[in-house]
Amino acid sequence: MNDFINRIKNNSNNAENNNSTIFKGNGVEKGIFSPVNGQLIGRINFADNKDYENILLTARSAFLVWRKIPAPKRGEIMRQFGEKLRFNKQELGNLVSYEMGKSVQEGLGEVQEMIDICEFATGLSRQLYGLQMHSERPNHRMIEQWHPLGVVGIISAFNFPVAVWAWNLSIALICGNVCIWKPSEKTPFTALACQLLLSEIIQANKLPEGISGLILGDQLIGEIMSKDSRIDLISATGSVNMGKKVAVNVASRLGKSLLELGGNNAIIITENATLNQAVPAILFGAVGTCGQRCTSTRRLIVQEKIYETLKIRLLKAYKQLRIGNPLNEKNHVGPLIDKEAVNAYLLAIREAENQGGKVIFGNEILDGPDHPGGLYVIPTLIEAKKDMEILKQETFAPILYLIKYVQISEAIEIQNAVPQGLSSAIFTNRLMESEFFLSTEGSDCGIANVNVGTSGAEIGGAFGGEKETGGGRESGSDSWKSYMRRQTCTINFGNDLPLAQGIKFDI
Ligand code: UN1
Secondary structure, three states, rough: OOOHHHHHHHHOOOHHHHHOEEEOOOOOOEEEEEEOOOOOOEEEEEOOOHHHHHHHHHHHHHHHHOOOOHHHHHHHHHHHHHHHHHOOOOHHHHHHHHHHHHHHHHHHHHHHHHHHHHHHHHHHHHOOOOOOEOOOOEEEEEEEEEEEEEEEEOOOOOOOOOHHHHHHHHHHOOOOOOOEEOOOOHHHHHHHHHHHHHHHHHHHOOOHHHHHOOOOOOOOOOOOOOOOOOOEEEEEEHHHHHHHHHHHHHOOOOEEEEEEEOOOOEEEEEEOOHHHHHHHHHHHHHHHHHHHOOOOOEEEEEEEHHHHHHHHHHHHHHHHEEEEOOOOOOEEEEOOOOHHHHHHHHHHHHHHHHHHOOOEOOOEEEOOOOOOHHHOOOOOOEOOOOOOOOHHOOOOOOOEEEEEEEOOOHHHHHHOOOEEOOOEEEEEEOHHHHHHHHOOOOOOOEEEEEOOOEEEEEOEEEEEEOOOOOOOOOOOOOHHHHHHEEEEEEEEOOOOOOHHHHOOOOO
């Protein structure tokens, strides 16, 4: 179906033994099925402990070479990778869509996000600035400089199977680190495709292959990585549960972790919102990637005066959604990733009803020839009361809760009353409302937007959030500092040895 599958097959070690076996580690075998149509994409074998050890040692020795290459030259490698991605954008976008189930538009958007971060990293490779401080001592100079950490372990999730890796990889690499990537066990083929493209660049530039390693496996590999002190930084994206385990393992060896975990994102719609702007933002936020973005809009906090009007507009928009094969450009929404996700969707709706919520749209699994595999669901709208327990939970499915408010301070209170703190938004044309939302009394999230939805962030900003979202920042701004170690240097260019704080120590 996809040219990449054949290319991966031709490049893999044991492909000739079994036509459907595309990648072979030495661990257990697993069939990977597309959520789009339930068809087998191929089989892979997870890595075992020996594979892991090999990948790690290859990475550590590559680091000794890579760290000595000037940062702008490392940036040039990212430029070449970005160009390669441009050339392969359609094919890789299709594979993302087929293996993960998001609409092909969003699959292409994800590859574009990779291209953007490669270009950002190329420019950044000339801007890893340190500081100079004035010393209190004569003939002394103080500087702060940055060095690479070593090996960066990247653990990524199925929902953004390629972009989140690229955010981490590109910044980590230009900083002089090498990377080992453990993608989600649900999306190994997009990972293999990325690895294939990057290894072509690494080979063409005669660089050591260990600059970027790929390890396929389940959470056990993630656990081994997080306990391994030979990995200098673990950057993990995924569920809060996973993040808590990683955090404890890394902290117990006093290692560094960067966590980007769950979100429970809300949009506040005030009576001063432009609904023509708000409705498409709500829709894209709530049903994009079938509600499986960490930035998906899960709660809508609406001023009571416009509640009914907005509800009617939303119902109309939801009725127009086309749900089906995500590779067909006409469809807005593809399938959920697997049966467990469908069960979580059904369970959350039932739970919301038990807690007093009222389903006003959706709550249905689609089947028939246009919806094979049992993973297509109708995006759901639920009218909720602000104190329902379910509102605190991130369900990775297209369920949107509608909650009424009276005062803006109440809206902020509802918005912040969840354990997660990733993304948030307000729609208003009133300065006092938007500034209150952005003030210290406002949103407690890592991302706070005005007249822009909760999802679809640009790579130029730092991406991540507070509270159970984990506190890490990836991608743009000065996130690069998480991938380097800081060194403070005091240099004496005089003949004496004056001590700081004026201390006398004469012999
Ligand atoms: C994620 O869901 O883990 O802001 C990442 C967005 C995308 C990235 C989402 N640029 O929705």
